Amino acid sequence: MYFAQLAVNGLVQGLVISLAAMSITLVFGIVRFPNAATGDVMTVGAFSGLIVYPLTGSLLLSGVFAVAVAAAVALASHLLVFRRLAGRSVVALLVASIGVGFVLRSIMGLAFGHQPMVFSMPLSRPYRLGGLAINPLDLQLALLALVMLVLAFAILHLTPIGRQMRAVADNPALARVSGIRSGRVMAALWVLAGAIVGAGGVMLGVKTVVGPEMGWDMLMPAFAAAIFGGIGSPAGALLAGFILGVAQEMSTPFVGFTYKIALSFAIMLIVLLKRPSGLLGRIEGVR
C-alpha cells in the first residue's frame, strides 16, 4: 500500500515531467535542437501563476495566465534568437538556448529574488480511496495537465497548423515544396511548446516551491523523458514522463529524496545505450 501511495504521488510529478518533455520533443522534432531554455520558460509559467493566484484565488485563471505568458516568452525566444540562428549547427542552437535560459533565470532572480515562494493553497482533506489518500489539489492539477495535453494533441492531429507541424517534423524539404510556410509553422510551434511547459510550471510551483532555479532543475528529468519516450514523439514523451515520475517517487525509500533525480540520468543512459529510438520513437525520425 505504501508503494501504491508513492505511485499515486508520482503521477502528478510525472505529468509535470511529461509536459516539459513534450515541449522539448516538439521543438526537437521540428527545429531540431535540444532546447535547454525549456525549464526556465517553465519557471516563467510558475511565477506568472504566482502573481495571479493571490489576486483571483483561482487555480484555473492562474494556469491560463501562466500558459499565455510562457507561450509569449517562448515565441519571443524564437523571434529574437532561434529564428536568427536557423541553419546553424545543433551545438550553436543548444548553446544559445542555454544562454536564453540563463537570461530568463537572471531576470526572474532580479524581479522576484531568490527566497522560495509558495502558492498559499487552502488545506483540504484528502479523498480516501481503498486506503489510498488522494489530495483534491492533485486532482485539480492533474485535470489542468490533462486539459493541456488533450489540447496539444488535438492541435497536432486535428488542425491544419498541427498537420503542418508534423509534416515539417517529418520531412522539411518536402514540406517546403508542398508550399508549407515554415515561418507560420515555427511561430505556432513555439507558442504551443511554451504553453505546454507553462502549464507544467504552475503545477510544479503548486506542488513544490517557486524559485528562479526550479525549472532548470527539472531539465534533466524532462530531457530523460523526451529521450526515453523517443525524441520527436509527443505520445512517447507523455508516457515516459509518467513512468519517470512514478519511478522517481517509488525510488525515494531506497535512495532518498536528494538522489531520486539521479534515476533520470540512469534511465537516460540505459535508453541511449540499449534503445536509442526510445519507447515510441522511430530511428528515421532522428535526423
Next chain:
Amino acid sequence: MTILSIRDLRGGYSEVDILNGIDLDLADGEILTVAGTNGAGKSTLAKAIVGLLPRSSGVISFMGKDIASLSAEARMALGIGYVPQVANVFANLTILENLQVVSSSNRQRIEELFATFPLLAERRRMRAGSLSGGERQQLAFARALVPKPRLMLLDEPTAALSPNKVAASFALIRQLPSLGVSVLIVEQRARQSLAISDRGCILDGGLVALDGAADVLLADQRAAELYLGNIGNGGV
C-alpha cells in the same frame, strides 16, 4: 509556348558548382527526360529548378517569369510540382493528411485525386510509411498534383520501384500532359523514360551534352554507346 526556360544555370552544393552552365527549354504539354551518368548533375538540376538548392548564376524562367530568386514555397505556388527521389511522402502522416497538408488543398481536390488514385482512397487512414514502394509513389504523385501544377519534376521516379512496377509508373507519367501538366523526368532508366518522352537531354559534367527529340536520341549511335547503355536492358 515554352513553359520552362533555363539559361546558363550554374549552382550546386556550397562552394562547388555541379551545374556548369545548363541551357534547357521545355514546351507546354511536353515530357522531357533528363538523362546522364551518376554525378552528371541530373538531380541537382531538378533541385535547383524547384528551389531546394541555390544557383550561383543563370536564369530560370517559368511561364515567362524569372523565378531563380524565389523561395521553394513561392515556386510551388506558381505551379511547379516536385516528386523527390527518396522520402517523397510524409511517412508519419496518413495518406489523407499527406494530401491535406499541401498549402492549397481542399476537400473537393482531394476527392478528385482519390478518384484518379482509387488505391489511395481505400487506404486514406493508413500511415504513408506503411505503404509499399508503388503505393508510396502514387501518393507522392497525388501530393504533387494537389495544387494543379503546370510543371512536374520527377527525380528518378522508378529508382525505388520493383521491376514489375516500373511500366505502370511510366504509364502514369505518360498521362500527366492530358491533365495539363508538363513533365521533366530525371531518370537512370533512360531508354524506358525516353520511350514515353517527347524530348530528351543528356547531361555530362554539369553541361547539356545532347539535346533533341526522344526518338532521335534513342536512335543515336553515340548517345546509345555513351549514355543509354545497351539496347534492351533499360539501364544506363
